[in-house]
Amino acid sequence: MGLEMIEAAGLTKRYGAKTAVHDLTFEVRPGHVTGFLGPNGSGKSTTMRMIVGLDRPTSGTVTVGGRPFRQTPNAPRKVGALLDAQAVHGGRSARNHLLSLAQLSGIPASRVEEVLDVVGLRDVAGKRSKGFSLGMGQRLGIAAALLGDPQVLLFDEPVNGLDPEGIYWVRTLMKRLAAEGRTVLVSSHLMSEMAVTADHLLVIGRGRLLADMSVREFISRNSADFARVRVADDAAGRTGELAAAVAEAGGRALKEPDGALRVTGIDLPRISDLAHKADIRLWELSPHHASLEEAYMRLTQDVVDYRSTDDELAGFTPPEDEAHPLDTAPGPPEVPEVPAQGWYAPPPPGQAPPQTRSRP
Amino acid sequence: MASAAAVLQSEWTKIRTVSSTTWTLISVFLATVVIGGVISAVSNSTFGDLSDVSQTTFDPTLTSFSGMVLGQLAMVVFGVLVVGSEYSSGMIRTSLAAVPRRATFLFSKIGVAGLLALVVGLITGFVAFFIGQALLGDHSTTIGEPGVLRAVIGSGLYMCLIALFSMGITVMLRSSMLSLGILMPFFFLVSNILAAVPKAKDVAHYFPDQAGQKLLQVVPDAANGGGGSYGPWGGFGIMCAWVVAALIGGYLVLRNRDA
Numbered sequence A: 001m002g003l004e005m006i007e008a009a010g011l012t013k014r015y016g017a018k019t020a021v022h023d024l025t026f027e028v029r030p031g032h033v034t035g036f037l038g039p040n041g042s043g044k045s046t047t048m049r050m051i052v053g054l055d056r057p058t059s060g061t062v063t064v065g066g067r068p069f070r071q072t073p074n075a076p077r078k079v080g081a082l083l084d085a086q087a088v089h090g091g092r093s094a095r096n097h098l099l100s101l102a103q104l105s106g107i108p109a110s111r112v113e114e115v116l117d118v119v120g121l122r123d124v125a126g127k128r129s130k131g132f133s134l135g136m137g138q139r140l141g142i143a144a145a146l147l148g149d150p151q152v153l154l155f156d157e158p159v160n161g162l163d164p165e166g167i168y169w170v171r172t173l174m175k176r177l178a179a180e181g182r183t184v185l186v187s188s189h190l191m192s193e194m195a196v197t198a199d200h201l202l203v204i205g206r207g208r209l210l211a212d213m214s215v216r217e218f219i220s221r222n223s224a225d226f227a228r229v230r231v232a233d234d235a236a237g238r239t240g241e242l243a244a245a246v247a248e249a250g251g252r253a254l255k256e257p258d259g260a261l262r263v264t265g266i267d268l269p270r271i272s273d274l275a276h277k278a279d280i281r282l283w284e285l286s287p288h289h290a291s292l293e294e295a296y297m298r299l300t301q302d303v304v305d306y307r308s309t310d311d312e313l314a315g316f317t318p319p320e321d322e323a324h325p326l327d328t329a330p331g332p333p334e335v336p337e338v339p340a341q342g343w344y345a346p347p348p349p350g351q352a353p354p355q356t357r358s359r360p
Numbered sequence B: 001m002a003s004a005a006a007v008l009q010s011e012w013t014k015i016r017t018v019s020s021t022t023w024t025l026i027s028v029f030l031a032t033v034v035i036g037g038v039i040s041a042v043s044n045s046t047f048g049d050l051s052d053v054s055q056t057t058f059d060p061t062l063t064s065f066s067g068m069v070l071g072q073l074a075m076v077v078f079g080v081l082v083v084g085s086e087y088s089s090g091m092i093r094t095s096l097a098a099v100p101r102r103a104t105f106l107f108s109k110i111g112v113a114g115l116l117a118l119v120v121g122l123i124t125g126f127v128a129f130f131i132g133q134a135l136l137g138d139h140s141t142t143i144g145e146p147g148v149l150r151a152v153i154g155s156g157l158y159m160c161l162i163a164l165f166s167m168g169i170t171v172m173l174r175s176s177m178l179s180l181g182i183l184m185p186f187f188f189l190v191s192n193i194l195a196a197v198p199k200a201k202d203v204a205h206y207f208p209d210q211a212g213q214k215l216l217q218v219v220p221d222a223a224n225g226g227g228g229s230y231g232p233w234g235g236f237g238i239m240c241a242w243v244v245a246a247l248i249g250g251y252l253v254l255r256n257r258d259a
C-alpha cells in the first residue's frame, strides 16, 4: 500500500523573494483520484515539478514510494507525468517523440502504438507535433504519461483544450487508473469536472495547504446551504423589506445579480412565514445545495492573486453608426453587478467574513 | 530501465528524427571538404608566389584542412542544437521526468552526440585530406608520411572535441541563442585574432581551438599553424582539459538548477 504514495513534508519552494510553495505536508494515496486545486499562481505546478524532481525544494522533502524521485530506480515505469504538454520538440513526429521516451524507459516500441491508440492520435502520429492543436498536444502529453504503465500518475490540467468527448474520456481514464489501484494526482480549474472525477481534494492558496479531505467533506465544510427567494415582480420594490425582516429574524440575506435573495441562517418555512407576515408574495423559494465550485470559491476567495476587474474601455468611443436606436432614450440606471466576493454565501460560523481588499 | 544503453538509444532517436541536426552535420562535411579543396587548388597554382620560408614550411596536410575554419562552426551549431533544443522546446523537462538521474541523462546524451561528431569528423577529415592532396598536385603529401595519419585522425578528434565543448557550454547556459552568440564569434573571430596579436598570442595559444589545431599540423612551424610550446598531443591534452571543464560545469548546473 504505502509503496506508491506521494508524501510531502514541509515542502517549500522559493524563487528569489517569492515563496511559491510554503510548508506543504500531505499524502496522496493510491486507489483514489486526488484533485489538486488552487487559484492561478498558487503553486500547483511548482509542487508537481518538485514531485518529479525538476525543481529542487528550498526546504522539506517530497517522495514517491518512499524515495526522492531523483533516486528512484526505473523512474519512468513508476511515475508518469503530464506537466507541460508543450514541452516537446515540435520538429519531431508524435510517434518519434514517444519512441524516444519509450527507449529511455526500456519500454518496447510496440507500446508506442498502444498509447497512440489509447489517446486517439494514431492517424496523425507521423506528423510533426509543431502543427498540433491544443487538444492534440494535450493528448500527446497524456500518451507520454501512460507510456510506462506507471503506478503513480501526475496530470497538470489534463483537460485543458480538450473537446467534450476528450474531457469525458480523461474523466473515465482517471477513474479507471485509480480503480486499478494507482495513485492519481490531477490539477484542474474545472470544478464541475473535479466534482465528478475526484474522490479526494488537496486545495492550496498562495502556496499553503487550505484543505486536504474528501470531496464530500470539503463541500459540507465549506458551504452553508441556502435558500433562493424571489419576490413577485409587482412587489419587486419590497425585496429590501424582506431582507430586513430576514436580518431581524437572525438570518442573512444577500442580493443576487438577478434581483433574487440568497438567504442563509434560517430555514425555508420560516422565510415563508416572514414573507407572509409582511404580505409579500413570493415567486420562488427554493433550497439550494452548494456545489464544489461554490465551496471552492468560498474557501479560496481570500487567496486569489489574480482577479479581473471590469474592462472600462477608457479612450474607446462606441461606434456611432452601430448604436442601437432604442438606446437613445436614457433609461433608468442599471443596478450595478454585485461584486464576486459578495456573491458567494458567507462563510460558516466561526470563520472570519471575507475581507474586501483592494489590490495593487 | 533507464540504463545508459536505453538513454543512448533514445538520444539516437532524438538526433536522427530532427532534421536540423542532420543538416548541421552535412554542413560540417561540405564546408570542410569544399573550402579545403578550393584552398588546396589555389595553393597549388600560386605556390611559386610564396616566399622561401613559406615554401619550406608549407604544410600540405594542414592546407587540405583549411575548410575546417567554417566546418568547425557548423560543428559548434550541431553541439549547441543537440543540447539547446531540449531547453528551447521544454523537452528537457519531459526527458528529466523520465530519466531523473542527471549524470546518466547528460553523459549518455553527450556520448551519443559526441560519437556521431567523431564519426562525421573522421569521415570529413579523410575526405578533405584526400581531395585536398589530389588538388595540391606536386606539393601534396601522402598518408604514409610521418605525422600525416595522426593529423588526419586528429582532425576528427578535433571536430568531436569542438562539439563536446559546445554541448558543455550550452548545458551551462541553457539556451541555444546565448551559446551560439558566444561560441560562434569566439571560434570564428576572437580566438583567431588574439592568436595573431603579439602579447595576447601567449594566452590565446591555450584556447581550446588553438591548442587543438596543433593536432592537425604536420610541419611544426607551418605558416598558418598555431604557436605555443606544446606538441600535437600536448595541444590535444589542453583541449581535452577545456572540454572536461565545460562538461563538468554543465553537469553541475544541470544537477543543481531547476529544470
Ligand SMILES: Nc1ncnc2c1ncn2[C@@H]1O[C@H](COP(=O)(O)OP(=O)(O)OP(=O)(O)O)[C@@H](O)[C@H]1O
Pocket (backbone or CB within 6 Å): A015, A018, A019, A020, A038, A039, A040, A041, A042, A043, A044, A045, A046, A047
Ligand atoms: N521558475 C520560476 N521562477 C520564478 N517564479 C516562479 C517560477 N515558477 C513559478 N513561479 C511562481 O510561483 C508561483 C506559483 O506558480 P505555479 O505555476 O506553481 O502556480 P499554479 O498553481 O500552477 O498556477 P496555474 O493555476 O496558473 O497553473 C507563481 O507566483 C509563479 O509566478
Ligand SMILES: [Mg+2]
Pocket (backbone or CB within 6 Å): A044, A045, A046, A156
Ligand atoms: Mg500551473
